[in-house]
Amino acid sequence: DTGVSQDPRHKITKRGQNVTFRCDPISEHNRLYWYRQTLGQGPEFLTYFQNEAQLEKSRLLSDRFSAERPKGSFSTLEIQRTEQGDSAMYLCASSLGGREKDGYTFGSGTRLTVV
């Protein structure tokens, strides 16, 4: 297992277009998290899954954002009708339930630029 993988690494899109990002967690991790990080800031929580169930969503996650984790494996984060304010690094992380003290394992992120 090579850790948490995110695809693509970079995405440039025009305002108003839809984009989708993918995250492949560590295979034995049942929890998966999405965070957003803007320049000079710490990551901000967006949502998390336990297996295939989406258990919490931040108020940051407007109705233009949707996340799925079918079959409890990989996850996708879709942004519809992108806006310039969506430009950020989108980070995915995973963890194993019952091992809270271990923290998360992060992916390298997808950098979104909306032009």
Added chain:
Amino acid sequence: AQTVTQSQPEMSVQEAETVTLSCTYDTSESDYYLFWYKQPPSRQMILVIRQEAYKQQNATENRFSVNFQKAAKSFSLKISDSQLGDAAMYFCAYRSADFGNEKLTFGTGTRLTIIP
């Protein structure tokens, strides 16, 4: 809601010297976890060290150690014998021990520069 504050946007240290990064947090909970993450220019966040709030002993990982002051809600990171590879953004993070309260709350980070 919990908050995490890192009051030092930037720090620099001479190679081989020691540097301390500050972090304070606010919570009404008694049981939680605290973490320091490192984010090098490649952008992947790496866990540096963790502390369980119920443990009084400060965590240590090789050259990295913490000073955990629960009453003061302070959690500083000390890096000894600084190396060029330590240059990165460092984030302090808080996580509740409550089942179902899963998210990590991060501070705004401290950019550490190592001077050769």
